[in-house]
Amino acid sequence: MGASDASRPRYAGRLDLQHGAVDMSHGSGGRAMAQLIDELFRRHLDNDLLAQGNDQALFRPPAGRIAVSTDGHVISPLFFPGGDIGCLAVHGTINDVAMCGARPLYLTAGFILEEGLPLADLARIVASMARACNECGVPVVTGDTKVVERGKGDGCFITTTGVGVVADGIDISGDRARPGDAILVSGTIGDHGVAIMSKRENLGFETEIRSDTAALHDLVAAMIAAVPDIHCLRDPTRGGLASTLNELAQQSGVGMQITEPAIPVRAEVAAACELLGLDPLNVANEGKLIAICPAAHAERLLAAMRAHPKGQNAAVIGEVFEDPHHFVQMETAFGGNRIVDWLAGEQLPRIC
Amino acid sequence: MKYIDEFRDGALARGLAGAIAAEADPAREYRLMEFCGGHTHAIYRYGVQDLMPANLRFVHGPGCPVCVLPMARIDQAIAMAVEHGVTLCTYGDLMRVPASERRSLLKAKAGGADIRMIYSTQDALAIARADADRQVVLFAIGFETTTPPTAVVLKVARAEGLGNFSVFCNHVLTPPALKTILATAGPDGVQLDGILGPSHVSTIIGSRPYEFVPAQFGKPVVIAGFEPLDVMQSALMLVRQINQGRCTVENQYTRAVTRDGNVKAQGLMAEVFAPRDSFEWRGLGRLPHSALRIADAYADFDAERRFPVAPGQAKEIRGCECPSVLRGVMEPTDCKLFGTVCTPENPMGACMVSSEGACAAYWSYGRFRPTKQGADPVLRGAA
Secondary structure (H helix, E strand, O other): OOOOOOOOOOOOOOOOOOOOOOOOHHHHHHHHHHHHHHHHHHHHHHHOOOHHOOOOOOOOOOOOOOEEEEEEEOOOOOOEEEEHHEEEEHHHHHHHHOOOOEEEEEEEEEEEEEOEEEEHHHHHHHHHHHHHHHHHOOEEEEEEEEEEEOOOOOEEEEEEEEEEEOOOOOOOOOOOOOOEEEEEEOOOOOHHHHHHHHHHOOOOOOOOOOOOOOOOOHHHHHHHHHOOOOOOOOOOOHHHHHHHHHHHHHHHHHHEEEEHHHOOOOOOHHHHHHHHHHHHHHHOOOOEEEEEHHHHHHHHHHHHHOOOOHHHHOEEEEEEEEOOOOOOEEEEOOEEEEEEOOOOOOOOOOOO | OOOOOHHHHHHHHHHHHHHHHHHHHOOOEEEEEEEHHHHHHHHOOOOHHHHOOOOEEEEEEEOOOOOOOOOEEEEEEEEHHHHOOHHHHHEEEHHHOHHHHHHOHHHHHHHHOOOOEOHHHHHHHHHHHOOOOOOOOEEEOOOOOOHHHHHHHHHHHHHHOOEEEEEEEEEHHHHHHHHHHHHHOOOOOOOEEEEEEEHHHHHHOOHHHHHHHHHHHHHOEEEEOOOOHHHHHHHHHHHHHHHHHHOOOOOOOOOOOOOOOOHHHHHHHHHHHHHHHHEEOOOHHHOOOOOOEOOHHHHHHHHHHOOOOOOOOOOOOOOOOOHHOOOOOOOOHHHHHHHOOEEEEEOHHHOOOOOOOOHHHHHHHHHHOOOOOOOHHHHHHHO
16 A cells, blocks of 8 residues: 655545546556545555555564464445445454464455446445454554456455464364364354345345354453363354364364254344245354364353353354264254255255 | 244154154055155255154155256256357256256356346346346246246236247146156055155145045055155154055145145146146156146247257266156165265256255265165265
């Protein structure tokens, strides 16, 4: 986001944030791009490191191990109940960094804008990012903007990279689930995916289902304070709870048994899934995590999660066991047993 | 969730399981064909088989509309989109069904064809209305359940004079399929003691069209809903008929099905569609009077007439046992491709694609069970 204060050019008029739109010149490296950065990105995302005005941000690494994660955000629609692509791009990467127990420090942001995107929408997105950054205490310290021709993007794509630091003694990893461990989830599942789908498909539900998009690093910190020996953490985003449990089972070389009635699902989410022929276990979340810890610590961890605003509906949903096939199985509310599988392809509505 | 949880109640399920176990005669077998993919799905998803006595076995039927659609029809749809450049509107289940030469609608879409996934026939109409320069074809498939909504859009399109809209009709009829299954049942085919009759289909056609089953073939039928308790209660009703030596059409799904069905919907279908002389079914072969075409009065909206495609030679994948699975002759795990090269990510046959397909249901929910040959489940299932 270049251009230091001293060298900042003067512009003929201000950006038209009401009626203006992104055009190719906003990505050309010239004065128009500089103006977009100054009057839109810098205005909202301002912080000391960004204000260094160089092509990189310089900082001294703190003690501990550094965690880095990157995530591209391509969501349609850009604005949805409960959030937008801006705050999602902040929350998503903070969560990926935090899932190893790291304290997130900084973010970078790369924007790919489609020619014709209203500047008002872009301003709304960047303001939402800035709000999310302030709430999380994690600033965007460097960034990049590119513009692609109309029809070659979907309004706005945002890639964020996050850097964090993990304290010594914390060892959280997807390969650490052990037979006997307890499996916990931090709250209701499926809210984000159903919120997006209800907007995308123009399904007029009476109750508005809101995305659960949220940054979970503070919840993670509270969990680690209560139980330093957490074995695994992961946020069940695309593919939902089902795919994430399968990932962890594969990575750790174990099986899992979960109990359907123990899994928190909002009634309206369950109803929407029923209508669309979807399984809430396969639906995306953006503000939930799965935790695996020794069974002896499960109650303490659950209490710590429930004491936090982002973990109020936390629950123990199952346990890890030895299984050479690495199956995730679920005892259904009905009394039978079934496999909980990876999501295959996309979730599709059924037809009959 | 109201009106849903009641039909998935674990305590009631245990009660029904107890009744079935108590009444089933240990000296005999109960081989019950669940006609619809919706039943198959419920049986696997809720673990209904776990609650049944060992001598009661569900045999999967052909009632999965995506599964019985022959590959040639998918090839034809792809040709309409690719060669004629139409906007093809389809239900999501069809997108990944294998076509000839390892093609599929999803791959055709990735290759640039304009193929849209819709939730309702009305969506296709809306796409046509929004752009008069675009030829929009609705890829209509399904049994009698999905036929009336197709009839409605054809009527609306004609009333509006929507010249850029047409329907590629692949609607098929349930009773002829059932008849074929029963006619070929026996020592060489599938062995059956009773039928769990279609659920949603019967809301349209009623229970009367199945009366030939006990009359001609001497097998009991119970029209069964799609919820797991519906399936269990229907199984109990079949066990009772079999034990008592009775043989009749009973209706478990009384909250939605009557003997005469939805007369208004039937009238609509009769007006807009006409029976085809015969139609090819995957697994069952060419069956007389088993499908619908668009009636002459609506011929202008028939995509097969508007966008003729030279009939190709569809090539099924070698070794794929979908046809036998659809007739109930084979279990999914009897197929050599199952779980080895054929998985939901890389389906070789339609039964592995559709959420209503027996192979997909078995793979997704039940592959931890030992197979009936006693093989270790991992041989047929680990990732």
